[in-house]
Amino acid sequence: MxxxxxxxxxxxxxxxxxxxxxxxxxxxxxxxxxxxxxxxxxxxxxxxxxxxxxxxxxxxxxxxxxxxxxxxxxxxxxxxxxxxxxxxxxxxxxxxxxxxxxxxxxxxxxxxxxxxxxxxxxxxxxxxxxxxxxxxxxxxxxxxxxxxxxxxxxxxxxxxxxxxxxxxxxxxxxxxxxxxxxxxxxxxxxxxxxxxxxxxxxxxxxxxxxxxxxxxxxxxxxxxxxxxxxxxxxxxxxxxxxxxxxxxxxxxxxxxxxxxxxxxxxxxxxxxxxxxxxxxxxxxxxxxxxxxxxxxxxxxxxxxxxxxxxxxxxxxxxxxxxxxxxxxxxxxxxxxxxxxxxxxxxxxxxxxxxxxxxxxxxTKHFINAFGEEVIIDNAESALSEACAVTGAHIVEYTAAPIYFGDNSAGAHEWLIEFDVEPADIHLFRVTLDNALKKANSDYEAKRSHNLSLQDPVIRVLPKDSFYNWLKYKGKAGGQNKVPRLSNNRDYVDNMLIFLEMSGA
The missing domain is CATH 3.40.50.12780 (ANL, N-terminal domain)
Structure with a gap:
């Protein structure tokens, strides 16, 4: 009934x-x-x-x-x-x-x-x-x-x-x-x-x-x-x-x-x-x-x-x-x-x-694979703070999500090319993470207790990696830009494959 x-x-x-x-x-x-x-x-x-x-x-x-x-x-x-x-x-x-x-x-x-x-x-x-x-x-x-x-x-x-x-x-x-x-x-x-x-x-x-x-x-x-x-x-x-x-x-x-x-x-x-x-x-x-x-x-x-x-x-x-x-x-x-x-x-x-x-x-580049809605400004300000604390200087970067595995939560993977590398990469990662938490309440919530998002993963790339990648794709030049954030792994995985192919 x-x-x-x-x-x-x-x-x-x-x-x-x-x-x-x-x-x-x-x-x-x-x-x-x-x-x-x-x-x-x-x-x-x-x-x-x-x-x-x-x-x-x-x-x-x-x-x-x-x-x-x-x-x-x-x-x-x-x-x-x-x-x-x-x-x-x-x-x-x-x-x-x-x-x-x-x-x-x-x-x-x-x-x-x-x-x-x-x-x-x-x-x-x-x-x-x-x-x-x-x-x-x-x-x-x-x-x-x-x-x-x-x-x-x-x-x-x-x-x-x-x-x-x-x-x-x-x-x-x-x-x-x-x-x-x-x-x-x-x-x-x-x-x-x-x-x-x-x-x-x-x-x-x-x-x-x-x-x-x-x-x-x-x-x-x-x-x-x-x-x-x-x-x-x-x-x-x-x-x-x-x-x-x-x-x-x-x-x-x-x-x-x-x-x-x-x-x-x-x-x-x-x-x-x-x-x-x-x-x-x-x-x-x-x-x-x-x-x-x-x-x-x-x-x-x-x-x-x-x-x-x-x-x-x-x-x-x-x-x-x-x-x-x-x-x-x-x-x-x-x-x-x-x-x-x-x-x-x-x-x-x-x-x-x-x-x-x-x-x-x-309408803008972002990462929202887990509901965190990290936008470009969040990333820029957090990276700037991490550089200030560790004495680093960034040439280019891009970031994308790492999706859930069978036994792990997700994460953000950052591919970063430095002109001056951080004195302490661990401190750089922690500062970046904490700065993102301060800037974005949804990221902060998803990072709580590492339940939805684990610590960010930082990959330090060799010099000229982004330039060589863009050149390889036929996109070298002032009007072509490296995508800062992406909600999928297309750019990041493509970059990693290129680096492996080139022996970097």
Whole structure:
């Protein structure tokens, strides 16, 4: 009876999905009108004369593209001046702490009651509806869902405003019936990662766990601990285990590890795209990992072609203007108070009937194999500090992830060519690691107790290695640059193969 009732409810939610699939452009236009109307009398709405905006073309002409640095003055009016009509016509109660920018350890993304209910929660239910539609025999809801969220608690910073990891905010505001089927809140919000792991292990081994939900890198650490502590196979512990709803980082580097840990052909891995700024996509069917763009979540989308990514005033495309196979940066306007905001993610549409896509990366070089989101500025400042402490001078460098092994966590591998080598390479590595922790809260969390990320690996390369490599590739010259950071090992492995071939 429970199964029948749940499936009927999910069928109802699937009909919501069908409605925006059948009317994608109209759905988006209605959302834009609602957002503009709601924002007209706000501080930003008055500044950019939202009252005169009649359509999407007016919107593109009147409101500039915002990056996080552009958004900060508005956030300060809320956080410091305690003003509540700045970005949205209702209070911004929460700020989701996300990965740092060039000048900040963490970003503070505004979250409203509307963005939680009409965005994150609504799309979460629609994601489950998509899964159930593809898997009519689904019964994961009859057991427990093991949820591994971020380690930041929700913190009250005064005047009814709270900060925390988006997963903590979502958990804190869930309805009681939704909390019942998940990991208890008291465990999910434990700030100390090691304590949380132990509590989750003790809890999970006693329950009928049928689903996982979380970031692949973090969850893998927990599952490995459970197998070691219990000495049992996961399928023995949880014979009804059915699905892992995953997101946050690419699943590709972790897939083999999961299939080894969960020796069950029927286990399903379902991709999602849920960020601090909103819930944007869910895997559409069991036949492909391509995700459906969620269009009725009160988020209005625009897309920036690759050729425009570095422009101060980029050309933007609306949904009906995108093409299959092109790389776009995602621009969003939301009921969380974000206006034409560049989130930094890049996608490629694989279909426009319906609108399916895959995530292709970020607009800038970065490393985010384990959710650490190390950006160029983090790397540059950390390397500068390591050089200052050890008397070193760097000519060129590149870095990439080392993925999880059977018996090891991941790491970052740095290929560095020095003009002056550090007096103490161990001190250089430690200083680099600590400086990255100071600059980036997500890197700091992933390095905690060496659980997701072990110590960085430093490879000192011979003189002229990068020049000879670029010359070998036919790319010697001033306009060709060494990629500083990469989220895959293509550059690093290519460089190492070249060095081996050349006998360096």
């Amino acid at each position: 429970i199964s029948s009732l749940v499936h009927k409810y999910l069928d109802f939610k699937y009909r919501e999905v069908e409605q925006f699939i059948n009317n994608p452009i109209l759905t988006q236009e209605k959302i834009l009108n609602y957002l503009i109307k709601s924002g007209t009398n706000t501080y930003i709405g008055v500044q950019y004369d939202f009252a005169s905006i009649k359509n999407k073309d007016d919107f593109r002409k009147s409101v500039p593209v915002f990056h996080y640095e552009d958004l900060k003055p508005y956030l300060e009016k809320i956080l410091i001046d305690k003003r509540q009509d700045v970005l949205w016509n209702k209070p911004v109660k929460w700020f989701a702490m996300s990965s740092g920018t060039t000048n900040d350890k963490s970003k503070y993304i505004p979250v409203t009651q509307e963005s939680l209910i009409q965005g994150h929660y609504k799309c979460g239910q629609q994601m489950l509806a998509l899964y159930a539609h593809s898997n009519p025999q689904a019964k994961f809801f009859l057991g427990k869902t093991l949820v591994l969220g971020g380690s930041k608690q929700v913190n009250n910073i005064g005047d009814g405003i709270f900060t925390g990891d988006i997963s903590a905010i979502l958990i804190k505001n869930l309805k009681f019936w939704a909390k019942y089927s998940r990991t208890p809140e008291r465990i999910s919000l434990i700030p100390d990662w090691e304590s949380k792991l132990q509590e989750l292990t003790d809890y999970a081994i006693r329950k009928d766990v049928r689903a996982f939900m979380g970031v692949p890198s973090w969850l893998l650490v927990l599952l490995k601990k459970i197998t070691v502590d219990t000495g049992r196979e996961l399928t023995d512990l949880w014979p009804n285990l059915e699905v892992f709803f995953h997101g946050g980082v690419s699943f590709t580097p972790f897939e083999d590890q999961y299939r080894k840990l969960i020796n069950k052909d029927s286990m399903i891995y379902w991709e999602t795209y849920n960020a601090s700024e909103g819930f944007f996509g869910s895997q559409y069917s069991g036949d492909s990992k391509d995700m459906l763009l969620m269009l009725d979540n009160n988020i209005y989308y625009e897309f920036v072609p690759m050729s425009e990514w570095d422009s101060d005033n980029p050309t933007t495309l609306t949904l009906e203007e995108v093409e299959i196979g092109q790389n776009y940066a995602v621009l969003i306007t939301t009921n969380g108070g974000l206006w034409r905001y560049m989130i930094g993610d890049t996608i490629e549409f694989t279909s426009t009937t319906p609108y399916l896509f895959k995530i292709t990366g970020r």
